[in-house]
Amino acid sequence: MRPVVAALAGVLTVGLLSGCGQGAGNAEGALQIGVMLFNTDLPAYAPLTAGIKAKADELGVQVDIQNGQLDPARQAQLVQQFVTQRKDAIVISASDADAIVPAVRQANAANIPVLGVTNDIGDGAQRLTYVGSDxxxxxxxxxxxxxxxxxxxxxxxxxxxxxxxxxxxxxxxxxxxxxxxxxxxxxxxxxxxxxxxxxxxxxxxxxxxxxxxxxxxxxxxxxxxxxxxxxxxxxxxxxxxxxxxxxxxxxxxxxxxxxxxxxxxxQNFFDQGGTALQYAVDAASGKEGDVPQPDAYAPIDLYTVADVAKIPANSLF
Structure with missing residues (x-):
């Protein structure tokens, strides 16, 4: 269990009362979700990104997906940019779990919900949940x-x-x-x-x-x-x-x-992308209680040739 998660409920409550979720996104009538992926050039991030975009279209929210280019400094800057832009929630897949912590703390201070996807966030910062495999x-x-x-x-x-x-x-x-x-x-x-x-x-x-x-x-x-x-x-x-x-x-x-x-x-990256976006929207909408915490582990299976027919096309890259 992550000890910071329990404290996050209070942080989110304060944020909702003080205007969290009332940033640029709501001013335009749609929630704004920032997504920082540590390297969108990795093939596995194609179905993950597709899942995020499909869920965003389904829910009618705007999603800003940024490429961290495998550079921890750039990844921190992108998260800081999301904070400055007052995104309603931030989804992060960092190349270095510990290096991203200071930037996540800035989001915490701004009462913006943060979630991890595929790669977790290190101790010392608050994130609502982690979506991905154990x-x-x-x-x-x-x-x-x-x-x-x-x-x-x-x-x-x-x-x-x-x-x-x-x-x-x-x-x-x-x-x-x-x-x-x-x-x-x-x-x-x-x-x-x-x-x-x-x-x-x-x-x-x-x-x-x-x-x-x-x-x-x-x-x-x-x-x-x-x-x-x-x-x-x-x-x-x-x-x-x-x-x-x-x-x-x-x-x-x-x-x-x-x-x-x-x-x-x-593991199904398409489903993980959609799930992370859904939970980000829930958190930004004041329904963080609907989000599994501290982790939302995705199913993992050992597949052999006998299992090929089980693999959905949208998960492939």
């Missing part, structure tokens, strides 16, 4: 997929996401937690690919070169960029190494069907 559980699911696809004494390598992001830190924690609970398993290598396809391919090539057949059972990639490494492994005849990847892109789904990827941890 990333520790996500990491555990990935490690379970590796165990089920290989053997009890499996040797695994992990391709990490961007170091310092909430999802990277917590997914790594989950993987390590699962492995620690299964003493036969062993993590023999970890390296970041920064959620980037080209970097993941290079890391995968390096791992397969370093660990010949019989010395590596599985590669766990915390994001969908592991598809690039999996495709290379198949072309190089390294079918001895099983690939388990986080999140489900079109390429990942195609490789599930082809058998080059064994399993994927699936």
């Amino acid at each position: 990333n520790v559980a996500f990491g555990e699911i990935l490690a379970r997929g590796a165990l089920e696809a290989t053997r009890p004494d499996a040797k695994v390598a992990v391709i990490l996401g961007a170091l310092g992001t909430t999802s990277e830190r917590e997914r790594t924690e989950g993987i390590e937690k699962f492995v620690a609970a299964h003493p036969g398993m062993q993590i023999i290598a970890k390296q970041s690919a920064n959620w980037d396809n080209a970097q993941a391919l290079k890391v995968g090539q390096d791992l397969l070169s370093k660990y010949p057949p019989g010395t590596l059972d599985a590669i766990i990639c915390e994001g969908p960029e592991g598809a690039a490494a999996a495709k290379y492994a198949a072309s190089a005849g390294r079918t001895d190494v099983k690939f388990i990847v986080g999140d489900t892109s079109q390429d990942v789904m195609a490789q599930l069907e082809a058998g080059t990827i064994t399993a994927t941890a699936f």
Whole structure:
């Protein structure tokens, strides 16, 4: 439980009484929601953004989506800009959970509700809720997929996401937690690919070169960029190494069907975007009691080829 959440109810109440939600948006007749996404160039942010926009159209609110460009300083500036513009609520996906805290405090001081989406906000600032996966559980699911696809004494390598992001830190924690609970398993290598396809391919090539057949059972990639490494492994005849990847892109789904990827941890970014926007509107409308707190965790599932038909098209990127 986050200790600051209980205090937030009082902050929001004061804000509503003192004019929170009466900014530029209401002057024009529609709520104004600011959304800061740490890097809209990431493929996974396409369905997330689409979900936000679809829900905004459904609810008749105006949404201002800004790209943080993987730069913590820019992300803080964008949140500060939303505060200056008196947005009715702010939704944040920060690349660094702790670095965004001072900017969120400014929103708190202005009585503007703040929500996290996909990546959480660090301690020391008040946010109403976090919409996204439980990333520790996500990491555990990935490690379970590796165990089920290989053997009890499996040797695994992990391709990490961007170091310092909430999802990277917590997914790594989950993987390590699962492995620690299964003493036969062993993590023999970890390296970041920064959620980037080209970097993941290079890391995968390096791992397969370093660990010949019989010395590596599985590669766990915390994001969908592991598809690039999996495709290379198949072309190089390294079918001895099983690939388990986080999140489900079109390429990942195609490789599930082809058998080059064994399993994927699936979450629906489109739904998460729409849910975050809905809760932001609820908070801005004085209905923060309708918002699950302190977290609104989204479903996560381990999918194999048998589950491809379950994957909705709007979730793919």
